[in-house]
Amino acid sequence: MYRYDEFDHTIVKERVTEFTGQVKRRLAGELTEDEFKPLRLMNGLYLQLHAYMLRVAIPYGTLSGTQMRMLAHVARKYDKGYGHFTTRQNIQYNWPKLKDVPDILDDLATVEMHAIQTSGNCIRNVTSDQYAGVAAGEIDDPRVWAEILRQWSTFHPEYTFLPRKFKIAVTGHSNDRAAIKMHDVGIIIVEGDNGEPAFDIYAGGGQGRTPMVAHLVGQKIPARDLLHFMDAIMRVYNMHGRRDNLYKARIKILVHALGAEEFARQVKEEFAKGGAGEDLKLPDGEIERIRAYFAPPAYETLPDSDAGYEKALAEDKAFAQWARTNLADHKVPGYAIVNVSLKPIGGIAGDASDAQMDAVADLAETFSFDEVRVTHEQNLTLPDVKKSDLYEVWKRLDAALLATPNIGLISDMIVCPGLDYCDLANARSISIGQMISERFADLDKEHDIGELKVKISGCINACGHHHVGHIGILGVDKKGVEFYQVTLGGSADENAAVGDIVGPAFTEDEIVGAIETIVETFVANRKDGEIFLDTYRRIGIDPFKETLYAAA
Amino acid sequence: MAQHINKKARFHSLTANRLLDGEPVYLTGDHDWSEVLSDAVIADGKDEGAKLMDVAAQAVKDQHVVNPYLFDVDVDGTTPKPISVREQIRATGPTVRLDLGKQAS
Numbered sequence: 001m002y003r004y005d006e007f008d009h010t011i012v013k014e015r016v017t018e019f020t021g022q023v024k025r026r027l028a029g030e031l032t033e034d035e036f037k038p039l040r041l042m043n044g045l046y047l048q049l050h051a052y053m054l055r056v057a058i059p060y061g062t063l064s065g066t067q068m069r070m071l072a073h074v075a076r077k078y079d080k081g082y083g084h085f086t087t088r089q090n091i092q093y094n095w096p097k098l099k100d101v102p103d104i105l106d107d108l109a110t111v112e113m114h115a116i117q118t119s120g121n122c123i124r125n126v127t128s129d130q131y132a133g134v135a136a137g138e139i140d141d142p143r144v145w146a147e148i149l150r151q152w153s154t155f156h157p158e159y160t161f162l163p164r165k166f167k168i169a170v171t172g173h174s175n176d177r178a179a180i181k182m183h184d185v186g187i188i189i190v191e192g193d194n195g196e197p198a199f200d201i202y203a204g205g206g207q208g209r210t211p212m213v214a215h216l217v218g219q220k221i222p223a224r225d226l227l228h229f230m231d232a233i234m235r236v237y238n239m240h241g242r243r244d245n246l247y248k249a250r251i252k253i254l255v256h257a258l259g260a261e262e263f264a265r266q267v268k269e270e271f272a273k274g275g276a277g278e279d280l281k282l283p284d285g286e287i288e289r290i291r292a293y294f295a296p297p298a299y300e301t302l303p304d305s306d307a308g309y310e311k312a313l314a315e316d317k318a319f320a321q322w323a324r325t326n327l328a329d330h331k332v333p334g335y336a337i338v339n340v341s342l343k344p345i346g347g348i349a350g351d352a353s354d355a356q357m358d359a360v361a362d363l364a365e366t367f368s369f370d371e372v373r374v375t376h377e378q379n380l381t382l383p384d385v386k387k388s389d390l391y392e393v394w395k396r397l398d399a400a401l402l403a404t405p406n407i408g409l410i411s412d413m414i415v416c417p418g419l420d421y422c423d424l425a426n427a428r429s430i431s432i433g434q435m436i437s438e439r440f441a442d443l444d445k446e447h448d449i450g451e452l453k454v455k456i457s458g459c460i461n462a463c464g465h466h467h468v469g470h471i472g473i474l475g476v477d478k479k480g481v482e483f484y485q486v487t488l489g490g491s492a493d494e495n496a497a498v499g500d501i502v503g504p505a506f507t508e509d510e511i512v513g514a515i516e517t518i519v520e521t522f523v524a525n526r527k528d529g530e531i532f533l534d535t536y537r538r539i540g541i542d543p544f545k546e547t548l549y550a551a552a
Numbered sequence: 553m554a555q556h557i558n559k560k561a562r563f564h565s566l567t568a569n570r571l572l573d574g575e576p577v578y579l580t581g582d583h584d585w586s587e588v589l590s591d592a593v594i595a596d597g598k599d600e601g602a603k604l605m606d607v608a609a610q611a612v613k614d615q616h617v618v619n620p621y622l623f624d625v626d627v628d629g630t631t632p633k634p635i636s637v638r639e640q641i642r643a644t645g646p647t648v649r650l651d652l653g654k655q656a657s
Binding site for chain 2: 026028080482
């Protein structure tokens with residue numbers, strides 16, 4: 001795991017001191033809200049429906065037990081005993097007091113955490129694959145490159161006041177778990193011509209009111225040129241990105257307006273100019289210095305199967321159900337990747353109590369080389385658990401109400417905070433997610449349905465990623481009444497696609513029934529081995545329209 | 553400044569967030585701020601609403617509140633009842649956590 005050097009410590013400490021002064025001046029009346037707002041946003045502090053909201057960065061979703069324990073401490077001491085893990089692999093606190101925020105940031109800084117790059121028109125906290133470094137078949141650990149991008153982008157003077165926020169995701173695996181094609185820039189590590197890691201770089205993806213899938217703008221970019229190429233992209237965007245219209249300021253609009261080929265041409269031209277590019281060429285020593293932080297832990301040499309684990313699987317049905325859904329293959333024999341569901345049936349997606357965060361910290365320290373990951377699907381991951389420890393880990397997760405066996409199933413939804421918390425939302429999301437989860441609570445039924453990604457947003461900003469849900473639900477306001485528009489066929493993986501709107505929106509009372517109808521239509525039409533998305537792509541939207549609106 | 557009023561609506565109340573903790577508060581008839589919606593003064597028509605906004609503007613200058621705005625209400629006797637779901641939720645708390653927000657106190 002990356003550890004701060006003296007520069008990291010200094011810049012975070014200086015930022016806390018700076019923001020403490022700004023809060024003090026705000027409360028003393030020396031700064032107006034108009035003056036203060038951009039300053040607080042640069043420090044992850046929003047004003048929401050019921051209170052302030054503080055968004056804390058978890059770079060590429062990687063945390064130590066100590067850091068997770070600090071997140072629990074903040075929830076307990078300064079908030080209302082819980083935090084909300086987000087699709088950006090961050091955590092949000094929904095109830096901090098303005099006067100306490102400097103103290104919160106001070107506490108976070110003691111464990112090398114902060115709220116920088118979680119808000120504002122900057123390059124945001126870089127996200128990645130939660131299985132980074134441990135997934136079989138990975139080309140290279142994406143966290144190395146995400147960390148390099150973080151160091152490059154943090155406080156970059158040219159990118160502090162971009163036309164709009166800018167999101168970067170990196171994956172090192174051909175199975176995309178980081179939704180890279182739905183980011184402003186998505187980076188896939190590939191094998192370069194010389195056998196070294198290289199990068200396929202996609203630009204112009206994103207959701208919101210104009211959802212778009214990113215286009216390939218750079219192929220097999222050598223590792224040493226990563227920052228130089230990224231700089232070229234940022235410069236083209238910074239030069240041409242629209243600042244006259246908030247809704248047209250994202251890079252996806254620019255890429256669309258210019259055309260992907262022309263955008264790529266301009267980037268390559270900028271890249272060829274050199275300029276600061278030579279300074280940005282990564283020395284081998286620097287790459288290796290960062291890579292050393294992500295060196296694999298001291299794995300034991302183990303057989304791939306474990307008798308105790310196999311016995312527990314055979315004897316404990318609940319454990320076997322959990323193992324079936326919540327474990328993933330590890331690249332090292334005898335180990336497994338454990339996914340911790342933050343989606344209890346009827347619960348609030350992504351929420352974790354302080355006690356649950358402490359429990360996960362304990363598990364990470366005891367069983368997973370002191371590491372936790374936050375997933376963009378609002379779950380947690382323990383990346384390195386010995387198979388011989390899995391039964392004990394499961395029992396402890398179960399005791400903490402964190403062992404819901406539903407990863408990848410219909411109740412494992414992405415759900416934004418919606419109108420229950422968010423100042424921008426038009427409709428509630430959480431309650432819809434809860435109702436759907438309860439409707440499909442029968443685990444056998446969930447397994448029978450198979451992989452199905454439901455994603456719910458309370459407004460067009462699409463924090464709940466509804467555009468890329470196999471089933472997407474968008475809350476809309478119609479004359480003060482909540483309605484829900486449904487999209488089908490979206491996907492955020494390596495075959496990313498934006499979903500199709502199925503037809504007129506449903507009322508709050510109708511939406512769960514509509515989802516059930518969609519699922520029934522899928523089940524009636526599927527062929528052996530198909531998941532929902534396969535069937536949808538084969539039969540198209542019409543059968544779903546017919547069953548949904550037949551009576552209308 | 554946020555706008556949460558319908559041109560055709562007649563009755564409005566005024567809300568803001570308290571600077572110190574972000575708590576939603578409501579302007580009362582004696583130009584104080586209450587955490588309780590039922591204490592809110594009701595403006596009948598556009599002109600009365602504008603007067604409330606003037607009072608709020610001073611409270612903003614005094615560093616007491618931020619983000620003041622009018623919202624539509626129905627009038628039940630002397631008690632304002634928010635028309636939009638948004639303001640109903642804001643006045644009570646998250647509908648999914650009855651132990652949080654004003655409904656918890």
